[in-house]
Amino acid sequence: MNFDKEFDASGLNCPLPIIKTKKSLTDMESGKVLKVIATDCGAVKDMQAFADQTGNKLLSSTEEGGKYIFFMQKK
């Protein structure tokens, strides 16, 4: 999937992946896509909840070899 920016949250634990994802989105334009990589399994539900509550769109959420990959489109 194409993306405009990447944020690697590997090694970070709750709530840092979400807070830093929010910060990464801040300077992005509406419609742009942020790729987030995380190792915290709690991030799977948290990313969806973040998208639901903020209006940003979670385009995909997958797992690859112990890493969780998210594509978040800015509102």
Next chain:
Amino acid sequence: MTTKKMAIIATKGTLDMAYPPFILASTAAALGYEVQIFFTFYGLQLLRKDLSDVKISPLANPAMPMPVPMPVMVQMLPGMESMATMMMKQKLAKHGVASLEELRDLCLEADVKFIACQMTVDLFEFDKSEFIDNVEYGGATMFMGFAGDTDVCLFI
């Protein structure tokens, strides 16, 4: 969409009880909430510039998981509190959990408002110069002005 609001009353000053207010506040702020934390009694310790005195004690804390079972008589020996604190901090770092300082900074960066209870500041004769600068001083009435209009209000 109107902005959601959250108010937290932070009353504890130990390492374990310091995390929930800062985690919830920084997360809520990331979700777009307007957040205020009212620090009162021992919670005021969390406003100090230097947080190295925030500790965890195994004493009277039977739910704390210990690497080896430790009788209370041993837990009360000098240095046990510092040792438990050091071990807990190492554990937090190993698991990628932010330090208290980092979480507090994230709160401030996200415009979480910190209010220190003036009455308990006076009661314990705290020196305001030992607190971080981004603190407002007020009482319960001032806090209720905000808390009464919130979507989430927590006592920690």
